[in-house]
Amino acid sequence: MDDAADLDLVTLTQLRQVIAPSPQPYRVHLQVDSRVEKQTSGGAPFLEVRLLDAGDSLVWRVFDNNPLFHDAAQLQRGCFLELAAQWVDTGKFGIEPRQPRLRFLTEEEKQTLLSGDAELAERQRVDYAKIVEQVEAIRDPRLKTVCSLFLEKHGERFRRTAAARENHHARRGGLVEHVAQMMRCAAAVAGTYPSLNTDLLTAGVLFHDCGKLWENTYPEMGFSQPYQLHGEMLGHISLGLELVNKLWRDMMERSEAASWTMLEPASDLVRMHLLHLIASHHGQYEFGSPVLPKTPEAVILHHVDNIDAKMEMLRRGYETSKELAPGIIERFRPWPVNVLAPLPKITGLPDSD
Structure with a gap:
């Protein structure tokens, strides 16, 4: 050799x-x-x-x-x-x-290995920048501040956390990819429903899986997800609720919080709506949600989360699973059936004037 x-x-x-x-x-x-x-x-x-x-x-x-x-x-x-x-x-x-x-x-x-291959590292860099950009665009000063505080305090840990242990975005930095793509999808959906509170929706996307920083995170020098007592005993939804409440209390002790007393809706109601998005994002009791989605933003968040998870599963399946016959791909966990190759986009049309 x-x-x-x-x-x-x-x-x-x-x-x-x-x-x-x-x-x-x-x-x-x-x-x-x-x-x-x-x-x-x-x-x-x-x-x-x-x-x-x-x-x-x-x-x-x-x-x-x-x-x-x-x-x-x-x-x-x-x-x-x-x-x-x-x-x-x-x-x-x-x-x-x-x-x-x-x-x-x-x-x-x-x-170099820990940062991923060049393509993955660049994709995650772009995705993190997208998340920062979306947070900066939030108009509600309370939601913008609590999101910024999260990135400031936990951004490094966020960058090395997976979105799941196995099913989707199960890799170092996968949560950043998942959140960024959900933000793009949520923004597209919000464009067709102008009554949605886009500030709340953006914050909900950022925080929906934030508890996974103590459930699916990677060590600074490793690719193997350890099991953590906090994650096993409480789960990421409970941990996420606790984290947001802690960040919110810290935020309200800042000097600028005094200027928010005249804002409507009231700060505590904003906090409760944000917590509802975290608590309900799995969409069903049997999937771990302590409460079902009860607001438009909660419904959108649940479906955007599900869409991106499913699209990542399909991407991984097309990339790694065997072709049983032309266009038929062997099923992969947790997908319940064999999948089919997607229909290619049309080509060969004459150029338009």
């Missing part, structure tokens, strides 16, 4: 897009999530090493006849490495590295 430094460096997502049954030489930068010792049916030892990058995961099965078996047995959770290999798609067991070579990453390479 060529010198490892000469091989193209790709992400796991990119690797899945180019891999074939015949060997393909690539380098991948990864973090170790877990290492499990197992035995074959014949009693021979082997390892299952789960590896992660910003957008995907891979299980590397290392058997005792692999030259790297003893090196792999020493890998610790959280360490960063480069795996250079001839990669093949084995079908049953997925992607597998042949003739692998392993080295640990430098500090600079670790930081």
